[in-house]
Amino acid sequence: MLLVLSEEHKEHLGFLSEVDAPVVGEFGRIAVEFLKKGSNPKIFEGAARKLNVSSESVQHGVEGLMYLLTESSKLMISEVDFQDSVLVLGFSEELNELLLQLYLENRKEIRQILSKLAPSLPHYHNLEWRLDVQLASRALRQQVKPTVTLKLHLEDGAKRRAHVLQTDPATLQHLIHELERALAELKSNHCRRILRNIK
Amino acid sequence: MELSESVMKGLQTLAEPNVFDLKSFTIFMDVAFDSLDSSRGESVLGHPELRHIDQTTLKHCHTAATTFILEGVKQNADKSTISSCLEDVRFQNERVDTFYNSFQKHKKSLESLLSSTDTCPPHITDAEWRLEYCIKNSHVHKVNQPSYLISLNTERAGASSEINFSCTMDQLQDLVGKMKDAAKSLERAAQS
Numbered sequence: 589m590l591l592v593l594s595e596e597h598k599e600h601l602g603f604l605s606e607v608d609a610p611v612v613g614e615f616g617r618i619a620v621e622f623l624k625k626g627s628n629p630k631i632f633e634g635a636a637r638k639l640n641v642s643s644e645s646v647q648h649g650v651e652g653l654m655y656l657l658t659e660s661s662k663l664m665i666s667e668v669d670f671q672d673s674v675l676v677l678g679f680s681e682e683l684n685e686l687l688l689q690l691y692l693e694n695r696k697e698i699r700q701i702l703s704k705l706a707p708s709l710p711h712y713h714n715l716e717w718r719l720d721v722q723l724a725s726r727a728l729r730q731q732v733k734p735t736v737t738l739k740l741h742l743e744d745g746a747k748r749r750a751h752v753l754q755t756d757p758a759t760l761q762h763l764i765h766e767l768e769r770a771l772a773e774l775k776s777n778h779c780r781r782i783l784r785n786i787k
Numbered sequence: 788m789e790l791s792e793s794v795m796k797g798l799q800t801l802a803e804p805n806v807f808d809l810k811s812f813t814i815f816m817d818v819a820f821d822s823l824d825s826s827r828g829e830s831v832l833g834h835p836e837l838r839h840i841d842q843t844t845l846k847h848c849h850t851a852a853t854t855f856i857l858e859g860v861k862q863n864a865d866k867s868t869i870s871s872c873l874e875d876v877r878f879q880n881e882r883v884d885t886f887y888n889s890f891q892k893h894k895k896s897l898e899s900l901l902s903s904t905d906t907c908p909p910h911i912t913d914a915e916w917r918l919e920y921c922i923k924n925s926h927v928h929k930v931n932q933p934s935y936l937i938s939l940n941t942e943r944a945g946a947s948s949e950i951n952f953s954c955t956m957d958q959l960q961d962l963v964g965k966m967k968d969a970a971k972s973l974e975r976a977a978q979s
Contacts, residue, residue, distance in 0.1 A: 664929040699927055706924040709936065712954035715962050717969040719976060728901035730863040734977075736969055737908065740939075742952050751950055753941060755911040757973050763914045764970060767937070767963045770916040774933055774956060779918070786922060786931060 589665055591656075591673035598677060600652035603645045605679055611639065612683060615646075616690040619653035623698055653690075660691055661698040710742040710749065736760050788858055788872055797851020798876040800844060807848075811837055813885055815845075819852045820893045823900070859890060860897045909941035909948070935959050 593601075604612050618631060632650070636643035660670055670691055674684055715738060722733040733756075740751045755763070773779060790798075800806055807815060814836045818829050831849045832842055859869055866887060873883045917936040923929060932955070939950045954962065 662927055702926040703924075703930065705926040706930075709951055709953040712937075712952050712958045712962060715965045717965060719969065719973055725902070725905050727904045728861050728898060731902060733902060734973065735907075736973065738911070738969075740950070740952075742950075752908045753911050753939070753950075754908045757970070759911060759913075760966060760970050760973070763911065764963060764966050766914050767916065767959060767966070770918060770935055770937075771956065771959055771963065773918055779920075779933070782920060783931075783933065786920065 589663055590669055591660055591663070591665060593656075593673070593676060597652055597655060600648035601656065601677055603641075603649040604653075605677075605683065607639060609682055609686060612686060615650050615653055616686070619650050619657060620690070620694050620698075622650065623654055623657065623694075623701060653687075656687070657691060657694060657698055658702065661695045662702060664695075664699070667692065704745075710744040713741040713743040713748065715740055788855075788862060788864060788868060790855065790858070790872070793847075794851045794854050795876055797848045798855060798873070798878070801848050801852060802873075802877045802879070802882065804879075806840065806844065809881065811840065812882055815848070816852065816886060816889055819849055820856065820889050822849075823853055823856060824893055824896055856890065856893075856897070857901070860894060860901060907943075909943040911939050912942050912947070913940040914938070915940070937962075 604615065614635075618635075622628070629647070632643045632647045636646045639646070656674075660673070665673065667688065670688055671684060674687055679687075717739070718737045720735045720737060722731055722735055724731055736755050736757065738753045738755065740753060742749050742751065801812065801815070814834070815831060818831050818834060818837075821829065822831075831837055831845050837845060855872075858864075862868075864872075869887055869890065870883050873886060878886070915938040918933065919936065920933050921930045934953050934955055936951065936953050937959070941948055941950060
C-alpha cells in the first residue's frame with residue numbers, strides 16, 4: 589500500500605531538500621518529540637532564526653514530517669512501500685534513507701500513541717479482593733454469611749476509577765466459570781481461523 | 788425481647804377472646820405473616836373474615852404483631868423466649884402454639900428477607916461477555932487485537948445496574964486468576 593501525498597503536503601516537505609541532512613535529522617527528532625508531548629511553536633522561531641528562513645517554512649517542514657510519520661504508522665506500510673511513497677518527493681538518497689530510519693525507529697511508539705486516541709470503554713486495570721463473614725446487621729442478628737468484597741479498578745483514558753462490589757461464594761464460582769469460558773473461546777477453531785486469516 | 792408500650796397493648800388486644808375469637812385470631816395471624824413474606828399478601832383491613840372487628844383496632848394489632856414477628860426473627864428468639872413474651876401479654880396456650888407454628892414456618896424466608904435489607908455494596912449477580920477482534924479504527928490500521936467486553940450485572944436494594952469494561956486476553960486472565968485466588972481462600976477458610 590502506497591502513501592498518497594497531497595500537493596500541499598509535498599510542497600511543505602519540499603523545504604527539507606533545501607537544508608542540510610543534520611538539520612533534517614533535527615527536524616525529525618522535533619517531529620517525534622511533538623507527537624509524544626504535543627507541539628511547542630516557540631521552537632519554530634528559534635530554528636528559523638538560526639537557518640535564516642521564515643518560521644512558517646520550519647513549521648510546515650516539521651508538521652509535514654509529523655503527518656508523514658503518523659499516516660505511514662497508521663497504515664503500517666512496509667519498508668519498501670515507504671521508500672516508494674517518498675520517492676515522489678524527489679529527495680536525495682541520503683534524505684530518503686534518513687526518513688525511512690526515522691519511520692522504522694518510531695513506528696511502534698507512534699502506533700501506541702495513536703491507539704490511545706481510539707474510542708474505547710473503561711479498561712480493566714486491577715482487582716483486589718477480601719473475604720468477610722457477616723455476623724450481624726441492624727435488621728438481623730446472629731448471621732454467618734460469607735461474602736467476597738471486590739474492588740475493581742478501571743482505567744478510562746488518564747482517569748482511574750474503583751468500584752467496590754460484593755458477591756457470594758456461589759456467584760463467585762459462577763463468574764469464574766463464565767469468564768473461563770470466554771477465555772477458552774479464543775482458542776476455539778472458529779476464533780483461531782479468523783485470527784489467522786485477518787492479517 | 789424489649790417491646791414498646793404500643794406493641795404490648797396491641798398484643799394484649801390480640802389475646803382477648805371477646806375481640807378476637809380463635810378463628811379470627813388464626814386468620815389474622817396468617818394474614819400478618821403473609822403480609823411480611825410476600826409483597827402481594829392480603830391486608831387485614833377490609834378482610835371479609837375480620838370485618839366484625841373495629842378497623843382501628845385491627846390496624847394497631849397488625850402493627851404490633853408484625854413488629855413482634857420481625858423482632859423475634861431478628862433476635863433469633865427461641866420457643867421459651869417467645870412463649871414467655873406472649874404469656875406476659877396474656878396469650879392463652881392455644882394462641883401461643885398457633886403463633887409459634889406460623890413463626891417456625893415463616894422464619895427461614897423472613898430471615899433471608901431481613902438479611903437482604905442491608906446496606907452493602909452492589910452485589911454482583913452475573914457476568915456477560917463478548918469477544919471482539921479489532922481490525923482497525925480511525926487512528927490506527929491493522930490493529931488486529933482480540934479484546935473482551937465484560938458486563939457485570941449488579942443489584943443493590945432491588946435495583947439492578949451494570950458495570951461495563953473492556954480488557955485484553957492477558958487482563959482477563961489476570962482478573963480470573965485473582966477471582967480464583969479468592970475462591971481458593973474461601974474454600975480453605977470453609978474447611979478449617
